[in-house]
Amino acid sequence: MGHRIDVALMVKMSIPDAEVIVTDKDESWVRSRKTKRVRAVADDVMYPSLPIYQGASLIYSLHPPLEIIPAMQALARNVRADLLVVPVADEREAFHRGNWESVVVDGRVVAWKMKVTS
Numbered sequence: 001m002g003h004r005i006d007v008a009l010m011v012k013m014s015i016p017d018a019e020v021i022v023t024d025k026d027e028s029w030v031r032s033r034k035t036k037r038v039r040a041v042a043d044d045v046m047y048p049s050l051p052i053y054q055g056a057s058l059i060y061s062l063h064p065p066l067e068i069i070p071a072m073q074a075l076a077r078n079v080r081a082d083l084l085v086v087p088v089a090d091e092r093e094a095f096h097r098g099n100w101e102s103v104v105v106d107g108r109v110v111a112w113k114m115k116v117t118s
Contacts, residue, residue: 004062008038023052045071053079060084066091076116083114 005022012020020037024030025044033040043049045068053059059081061072069085076083084103087095095102095112103111 056081086111
């Protein structure tokens with residue numbers, strides 16, 4: 001979710017068989033980011049179109065506004081996908097409660113994951 005098509009392209013290159021979809025509520029941004037490897041779709045996570053996310057095993061977002069996190073959690077639960085969030089550095093405290101697990105790389109917390117799938 002969000003404006004980081006570059007990250008979505010890296011995910012696609014790392015996992016060629018994965019379907020990678022980028023969503024953003026800004027339709028003009030989506031139209032300008034069409035690629036052959038990654039599908040870009042206009043959608044608002046606050047009022048998501050569930051068919052876009054059905055079958056997803058992971059939903060991720062880089063630096064989302066804290067106010068949309070509950071909607072992202074609800075969406076992930078609804079489609080039974082894990083949720084990975086890389087928060088802005090000064091907003092990490094918000095992830096120290098609930099069912100969030102830290103993702104640690106080289107001894108440093110780089111993201112937070114809410115595991116939904118089993």
